[in-house]
Amino acid sequence: MEQKTKIKGKVHYVGVNDRTKALFEGLWPLPYGVSYNSYLIDDEKIALVDTVDICYFEVFLHKIRSVIGDRPIDYLIINHMEPDHSGSLSLIKQYYPNITIVGNKQTFGMVEGFYGITGEQLLIKNADPLDLGYHKLRFYLTPMVHWPETMMTFDETEGIIFSGDGFGAFGTLDGGFIDTRMNTDIFWEEMIRYYSNIVGKYGSAVQKALEKLAPLNITTICSTHGPVWTEQRGKVIDLYDRLSRYEGEEGVVIVYGTMYGNTEQMAEAIALELSAQGIKNIVLHNVNKSHSSYIISDIFKYKGLIIGSATYCNELYPEIGSLLPKILLRDMKNRYLGYFGSFCWSSAALRRMNEFAEKSKFEIVGEPVDMKISMDDLIYSQCENMGKAMADRLKQDRETSQD
Numbered sequence: 363m364e365q366k367t368k369i370k371g372k373v374h375y376v377g378v379n380d381r382t383k384a385l386f387e388g389l390w391p392l393p394y395g396v397s398y399n400s401y402l403i404d405d406e407k408i409a410l411v412d413t414v415d416i417c418y419f420e421v422f423l424h425k426i427r428s429v430i431g432d433r434p435i436d437y438l439i440i441n442h443m444e445p446d447h448s449g450s451l452s453l454i455k456q457y458y459p460n461i462t463i464v465g466n467k468q469t470f471g472m473v474e475g476f477y478g479i480t481g482e483q484l485l486i487k488n489a490d491p492l493d494l495g496y497h498k499l500r501f502y503l504t505p506m507v508h509w510p511e512t513m514m515t516f517d518e519t520e521g522i523i524f525s526g527d528g529f530g531a532f533g534t535l536d537g538g539f540i541d542t543r544m545n546t547d548i549f550w551e552e553m554i555r556y557y558s559n560i561v562g563k564y565g566s567a568v569q570k571a572l573e574k575l576a577p578l579n580i581t582t583i584c585s586t587h588g589p590v591w592t593e594q595r596g597k598v599i600d601l602y603d604r605l606s607r608y609e610g611e612e613g614v615v616i617v618y619g620t621m622y623g624n625t626e627q628m629a630e631a632i633a634l635e636l637s638a639q640g641i642k643n644i645v646l647h648n649v650n651k652s653h654s655s656y657i658i659s660d661i662f663k664y665k666g667l668i669i670g671s672a673t674y675c676n677e678l679y680p681e682i683g684s685l686l687p688k689i690l691l692r693d694m695k696n697r698y699l700g701y702f703g704s705f706c707w708s709s710a711a712l713r714r715m716n717e718f719a720e721k722s723k724f725e726i727v728g729e730p731v732d733m734k735i736s737m738d739d740l741i742y743s744q745c746e747n748m749g750k751a752m753a754d755r756l757k758q759d760r761e762t763s764q765d
């Protein structure tokens with residue numbers, strides 16, 4: 363019987379599922395959990411590609427032994443040093459003392475820094491090969507997808523790209539791990555949320571990596587998180603390509619910070635007008651309830667962004683105040699921005715929003731609206747104007763995309 367761990371050729375899946383952690387990197391909620399994927403190539407020379415979070419070492423070791431028994435591992439290829447993947451490195455070294463660590467010149471300083479393991483072992487440069495027997499590997503340096511040492515390993519024999527965090531998604535692998543043997547529905551949204559929050563700042567690095575990969579005949583994507591992609595690999599590459607070019611779909615995210623609901627009425631008025639103008643993708647986020655990772659994810663998805671904030675102690679509403687730097691941090695491009703504020707005795711939120719608008723690279727759409735205390739006819743029509751201006755701007759792009 364063929365081993366259930368097998369992917370293709372002599373490559374096996376030996377990753378683990380984490381259904382315990384509440385927040386990935388201490389920041390990102392994991393409603394569907396997360397997998398730490400590792401791959402074992404059981405060839406004439408045996409190679410392990412990345413490890414897993416240290417909490418899962420026992421499970422990991424058991425999986426490795428179910429494939430190779432007591433035989434030693436020749437190489438540990440480190441595509442990425444973030445501890446969700448390198449966490450089991452020093453234990454692997456204890457169990458397999460003769461293993462050769464394969465990395466680039468950025469890798470070994472981190473191996474020493476994190477784990478006290480010194481010395482370069484097998485230092486590779488971009489496009490260097492490694493022959494395992496049947497599988498012929500080649501390494502591609504892809505710095506900043508997600509860290510400076512990040513690289514990808516391509517198996518030229520079977521067309522498998524071991525892509526590190528690239529093409530990763532949140533979500534555990536429940537049963538099957540190959541896209542053809544599972545329901546992949548949840549992974550698309552979780553891929554956007556993973557990409558936008560974790561890799562999102564490094565769009566140009568992802569574009570460079572995609573250029574390097576373009577000539578390769580890829581049949582299978584083995585990322586460090588989420589499914590192994592075979593049949594649906596085209597959709598995955600296309601999604602990463604669009605996200606890393608900051609190319610949004612037609613649609614608007616309206617994020618607002620409110621205590622008593624007056625600012626929310628402005629958001630509702632804008633949304634109603636957008637809908638009346640024929641915009642279908644409209645997402646409202648009350649910043650008190652939506653975790654920022656979902657808001658950032660939707661901002662990556664849609665071209666239109668409208669932000670509103672009540673004034674709070676002569677400042678932005680605190681949760682909006684913490685969201686704006688998260689948006690700036692990700693260096694997003696090609697977005698249309700509208701904004702509004704509210705106050706009771708002295709306006710401050712709108713002033714801060716003006717500052718944000720200047721710092722962002724976004725195209726400002728419509729006239730900012732500032733509301734004193736509560737909605738009246740004038741403010742309502744100003745909100746409608748903002749909705750109309752945003753809808754018009756988005757519809758203008760429809761026309762250019764048809765040309």
Ligand SMILES: Cc1cc2nc3c(=O)[nH]c(=O)nc-3n(C[C@H](O)[C@H](O)[C@H](O)COP(=O)(O)O)c2cc1C
Nearest residue numbers: 620621622623624625672673675676705706707708
């Ligand atoms: C804790 C707190 C602090 C506030 N600070 C200010 C302020 O510094 N300046 C001001 O004009 N209004 C201030 N307000 C009033 C609100 O900004 C104003 O009523 C706004 O319209 C509330 O919008 P909301 O109903 O969406 O929460 C404050 C309200 C609260 C509850």
Ligand SMILES: [Fe+2]
Nearest residue numbers: 442444508527
């Ligand atoms: Fe990472």
Ligand SMILES: [Fe+2]
Nearest residue numbers: 444446527586
């Ligand atoms: Fe990772």
